[in-house]
Amino acid sequence: MMTGKLIDRPIAVTMTIIAVIVLGMVAIGLLPVSLMPEVDIPQITVQVNAPGYSAREVERSLSGLRGQLRQISHLKELRSEANNGSGSIFMEFEHGTDVKFIFIEVNEKIDKAVASLPRELERPKVVKASATDIPAFFINMTIADEGGHRFLQLSRFAADVISKRVEQIPEVALVDISGLSLPEILVTPNEHKLKALGITEDKLEAAINENNRSLGDISIKDGHYRWNIRFISEIKTKEDIEEINLNIDGRVFKFKELATVTEQPARHKGIVKSDGKRAVALAVVKQSDAKMSDLKSSLESVMEQFNKEYPDVEFLITRDQTRLLDYSITNLRNNILLGALLACLVIFLFLQDFRSPFLVTITIPLSLIVSLLFFFLAGISINIISLSGLILGIGMMVDNSIIVIDNITQLFERGKSLRESVIKGVAEVFTPMLSSVLTTCSVFLPLVFLSGIAGALFYDQAMAVTIGLFSSLIVAVIVIPVYYYMFYKRTDGPVKNRFISGISLFDYHAAYERGLKWVFRHQRLVWAMFILVLPLTFMLYKVIDKSKLPPVTHDDIIMLIDWNLQLDIDESDRRIQELTSTGEEFISHKTTFAGSQQFMLSHTPDLTQTEVMVYLKATGPETLEDLENRLSEEIKARYPEATFRFTPSDNIFNMIFSDKEYNLTAKLLSKDNTPPNPDKLNILLEKIHTQMPKFYIEPVRWQEVIMLTTKPEMMSLYKAEQQNIHNIISNAARERRLFSINHGNYSVPIIVGDENDYIEDVLALKARNADGIEIPLSELVAETRVRDFKSVTSGLEGSYYPLNLSVNDKSVPEVMKSIERIVKEDGSFDVIFSGSYFSNRTLIKELVIILTVALLLLFFILAAQFESLIQPFIILSEVVVDIFGAMLVLWMFGSGLNLMSMIGIVVMSGIIINDSILKVDTINRLRKEGYSLIRAIMTGGMRRLKPIIMTSLTTILAIAPFLFRGDMGSDLQYPLSLALIGGMVVGTIVSIFFIPVFYYNIYKRREK
Template sequence: MKIVNTSVKRPVGVIMIVLAIIALGVVSLRSLTIDLFPKIDLPVAVVATSYQDAAPEEVENLVSRPIESAVSTVEGIETVQSQSQAGSSLVVMMFSNGTDLDQALLDVRESIDQVSGMMPDQANDPRIMRFNPDQLPVMWVGLTGENTAALTEIADEQVVPLIERQGGVGSVTVEGSKEREIQLILDQESMQQYGVTAQTIAQSLGSTNQAASVGTVEQGNKDLQLRITGQFESIEDIEKTIVQTQSGGTVHVEDLAQVEDSFKEESSTTLVNGNPSVVLSILKKTDSNTVDVATNVENSLQDIRDNLPEGVGLDVIIDTSEFIQMSIDSVVQNILIGGVISIFILLLFLKSVRATLVIGLSIPIAIIATFTLMYFTGETLNILTLGGLALGLGMMVDSSIVILEHIYSYRKQGYSLVESATKGASELAPAVIASTTTTLVVFLPIVYVEGIASDLFTPLALAVSFSLIASLIVAVTLVPMLSSKLLSKAMEDNGRRYWFDRFLGWLNNKYRSVLKWVLGHRKTSITASVLAIVASLGLIPFIGAEFIPSADQGQIEIQVETELGSTLEHTESIVEQVNEQLTEFESSIETNYVSIGGGSGMGGGVGGGSGNTATYTMQLIPSEERETSTTEIVQDMDEALQGIAGAEITVNSMESGMSAGSPIQIQLNGPEHEVLADLSEQVVNEISNVNGVYNPETSASEGIPQMNIVVDKERAAMYGLTQEQVTGQIQLQFTGQVATQYREAGQEMDVTMLYPENERSSISDLQDTKIQTPSGSVIPLEEVADFESMQGPAALLRENQQPQMNITSEIVDRDLGSVVADVETALEEMNLPEGYNYSIGGEAEDMAQSFSDLAIALVFSIFLVYAVMAIQFENFLFPLIIMFAMPTTVVGVLLGLFVAGIPLSIPAFIGIIMLAGIVVNNSIVLVDYINILRRNGMDRHEAILEAGPSRLRPILMTTLTTILAMVPLALALGEGAETQQPLAVTIIFGLGVSSLFTLLLIPVVYTLFDDLTAKITRRRKKKA
């Protein structure tokens, strides 16, 4: 090939190009975004709406349903889900893959605008958002100390502004802070004495606290702006505000209420390692590097710590970049170990440091070139793309080995170095390109794969493809050039490693004897192969299936739920008991962050938390520093906490994964929420008996205790009152009312009117609530209203405009596929009422969909491999012979997964697809050489017995370098390696076993097809 001649004759040019690639690769590596997993493309949009003080039923009927109906007609929507809870509505829209989400969001906005006028006046405008899984905090930082108010001020004034200025930081959210407000504690007796209502006070405060421009006047040749400044400048100004009485007199606010500079009532509390704290969650910008952002923030924190008051601590609670960095480091370490192993194998076979150096250089150059290509294609540096490099490491040298072997053969025939390099590389370059192409084409069907499988498969496929293309270019350019300069004394037989040559000689003789036997017992060989394949299929029930192996990230979440309606103080008392039980696990816990009444500590649930819930988020010490796994610690914690009375406590691990749902998620649908709630309890009881099901939960709850106030409109009208007036006065009594705003030192705070707490804390206070009539008289609320105690739902769920109830469960000690099969059996035995049905979602659904997509990709990959070989051989028969190596990979794959105790998963499935392109390479080498010998006049039997042993050495070299380079990944060494382990195990065992079958079965199949061809040819001749 001309490119080979050019590279040999112009070595300086090749070296300069290589140096340029290395420089560009180094720059690209520094610019690549580092993350744990590739970016997940989820076409999901969210519409969030708040409806203050509304019950879930009202939110569902007046807000959620109109939004559902409006957006259901938007093109591309597959599923619409809604969650209606007290005061808020959340509608989630899932679009089909490939939908233009930007256009879809515009369509959603237009649809909602058409129904927004039908919503209640108290409902806020809907917020339409794109759901982005990347928008989760990268770090949580805790400010600890005794005074929460002081911590809030430090956070707002010092910490947040500094962090937000750091490179890559998107936003900072503060949780557990105290919000300052000016409270007016109303005195009902004084208000009645002066004949003043709360509305009168609010109007006076609002009209007084104003600044306005009232025009201009001339002063000489200038216009003066006239401005009235009446805004409050001090608390005393609020106290001295004049209020008009009904009789025409005036009083001051301080005569009607006690003015206090205080804080809003706490609805949540946060503790870090048991200490009161303010927690800051830090989000990065979309395209920012997680590790860089975390490093920038960590560096900035040291500057803040030096200026903090005594007794105030500032510590990182959870840093997601630590696990990412450890995972990346472990993969890089495995790449280095695999590279060293590959070099050792080459040195063992080639017996020359120079020859090993020539081939070994293809590894770093291919890797560096891959970084460049990854940068320009927008891929991130994550454990999957780096895992792809580690997996392709052994394959990178295959092309170089074949080229070098052929160059050496010419050198032994007496050709000069330049002639040997030119002729040897030129002759085999087309075959090497074809061989590499069979490995590359298996990745083309990725266009047919969608969803999470595509998000996983595409970056890994690109990484492997880039590395193989780069190594191929190195093999046909750099290797011939270096061979022409460095191999003058290479590979000369000088007695070194004679023991290994004797071993190869012995192995060749043994192989020749076995090959001769199988050729003489073809039926027995074929039967034995088929039986091996069938027997391996019997291992399937013992292997099982799972979605994606989860890495031990060392994060645990504990959910504490007391009785609905419980006060924050009661929940805090339960949390204290939990803390006592957790002391026995202190040696394994690095940080312990609990949010009481504030939702999930890892980002919170939409709609916030409630006073009866508490969420622990724990970061354990690295897995290498503890003897027990996260799953084992979770089970021990769960057992220790079950003895705490008065709360339902669940403990789950937060292992890294790529699925947005729980392992098992059962969705019940039907016309009535109440019936679904009962059915969900039955489902929980049924699946609790399934082995492997852990902590099953239903979204149904016992209901929130509530008091319905039914205003008697007739009686209210007798006093000149409307229902709206009565409702307004009740809200003022029990929730307060913001009258105006007060600004001080650049801060703006609410001025809120409240009644004393002892007048709004009991049912008797509610019944005795003083309702002021238009005439000025005061009556108790019970005069115009009736009271009904009942249980109200905590939240109402709907899917595709039908009521829904969800049951979720974690799994332990069993694979997902087996547990799902048993759960489905249990559900089928239940007799659901007519109109009610169930479906299984979560990871189980993602797994089924991904396996289906990957199966289609596998079929297309096999076809493409056959097509490439047919083009290479210009024959339809020889590729068919070679393809017989593929079924034998089943034996190796299933045996490997069984021995390693690993279920079939997406990474393992991707390994099977890669094997379709890898295992045929050895067969190509063997069959191609048999054909060459036969064309040279050798008998078929002798050609096979000659080709097999002569090709054993290069087959062993390429197979061993590929397999042994992946051993570190298969052993799951280091953090986060669990994700790549199934892929490595699949290829190691699949390639290893198929190589044995290739050396023995393919020659037998070759003879059978050759006999069949000869028989068909003879029949045609006779007919002719």
């Protein structure tokens, strides 16, 4: 009835469409664009700073904190790592947990545990994971001439000028800096003069401290007024120190007469290098509500100004997060256009008329605009997940229009009037079309219940498909009938174009009729093939590879190395530059971070003096694997004691789906629940390596420490003081800091001492006792060397050593048995296994359950539509064969089962039965009109043949562009596309030939 009124008011419908288009275009301009949907990341890290503490001492402090933190609700994983001078506790919570409340609860637990920590430790810091933790850009600043004090000047310039100007950009929240060369003022006493005057270094230190005092305000009354008097005596420069006066036995000396005061670059604990040149690295952190595109354009404008104003300084932008976003979004938009064009081509070839295909093709942009308008209303951003959902929906968007036009045309060709054909044509197919949309959307509903962040992310994809399908349904039943009636009311009906008709090389109607007759003659063979599919599907499931996510194309990577030796920072830098030069032909850029860095935020790992992080950008995605292999071989050959690993470069996708687990990790725990004994562990690892030589066992991360222990007898004999010995050693190592002069962005420490390069030089120094006698330190202290773990790892099960293994899935059970046997024979350890091998299987099992739930939902919807419990079984029977087809294609193309391919199988199950729904609905209607069973099956199949083939082809071709990989969006959707295409191809054949046979066998007895 509604259709009859609408076709008489084309102007009102047109104006409504224009109004919706205008609103949609405004909404498109306001939609936020991001790489991934905005989701809370349920991760919190507790950081403990413990300078001077060993890893084992830090672990003792962390154990009390772990005891408190493990009581927090919704805790999924807890893991701590204790290092020299610091420690951290990583916590991951169940998805859906309110991270804000958990953050408060974690702080409360820490407040309770603080009393049990050593007094000298600062309160642990709590850091909440956020997408804004990842810098949008890194800016590397270098100069051609690094000699003298030039790099010190560059560091001051970067901290005082460049960082401030970049922070003035409205979209920038913070600029984090590392690689600075900071100044220090070194006071080196003249030992001969001090000895001649009979004074010690303590006299010089007291003089410096005495002249650096700032007393508080003193209030003095002056008649009717009261004045504040401030007394300031501060040291600002090295000249202030040199001019200090000292009265020694009635004689006044200038400080510079008794010591040398030098302002120089401080000894660096870390170095940053950009393509081999020393650099200052600036990490640009985006405001949380700012757009990436706005930030990029603003930063590029500022960079242009810098290049003009400071030609001696080279500015290089690296790790550009917007590049990944722009590339992925652009490719997805291109895929939308290509998919739409391919779908239009199919429509033109099949309908062989220009007016009807034009009607179908306008539904794509119109449905997209309506969909994006609903995106805005639903608060969904444009990202690679929601755009992928739209692309998935494009093929299905035209399905409804194709079905409506085909049904109207068939009625028109059978002699009914145009008005009656339009009204009846829409009415006949509306119910099965609505059922098809509901069944397609229903398979997405269980996906939202995926555990973890994956469920929240694919909410966007489910909503995108749902919105797209309902938009296309509205367009198909409201817009298409109006313009179909308007286009053909002055004609005798659709006229086939001669040119397009000439292109048709295949009579699919005749082929279908022959094929269907053959199937009916060989029903036993068909049923045998159907039954055989069940065990074949189970076999494929067993042999196919399983993973969490498909591999994503990228051209950059992070390499982390621990040399496992107590190397000086300069030697560490020399090694890494020499190592990366071996893969020079594969590298377009490299940034090396050697030693501890100065970044304030946690976007870069905390490195020790013996660790190096290297950002490597390859010449292309195809050379990245060659680069990894080359560097791995070189490290194993040159530095066998070093440990190393490669991780993807930071971006929001890797942060959300961080899969830093090894495929298999054997957690080796001591029987007495204490941290593993190094010597016993070494023996066990040697046994494992001997009995499993084909697997790479990375070296244990050791550290060697020089222990200086005072000799109590000698200390008493020589009347030596322990504090005096400590001061002498601190001076020798330039670690005795008096105070610091604040210069805004940085401070200049005042240090007393003189650097000695060798421990022998330190032990050769002399300490003066209470009687003024000098005794060599070698007489008072004993030197020993101790080897221990560089880090201690713990979890809910206690302290353990993680033995990480890169093992393929098929070998995992065998490797686990071997390790269990070796550990049992050793007797000193227990073993617990974890890793992605287990989590991947848990995810796949969860998706199998979701598929089962989706099929049940489909059954309920179909039973309600057909008012039958048998016909849903007829329609859903094809899903078994379709799943086999999908898995066979995945196996043939080496994609395997993962989150995306399983989602593809679930979605395919909802899409593919749409054809069978229409066919069964048509057969039912023809039987009610008086057709015999076999004639209804043949006629219904012939009538629905064209729309079934067209809708399948448009869906397949719409997602076909995903098969051309090269960006993150296409890589993610590649296995989903394979599963859909494989299932759709097989499903179309099953729908055309098998469903009629099944229907016939169910109802032939009732017909008799």
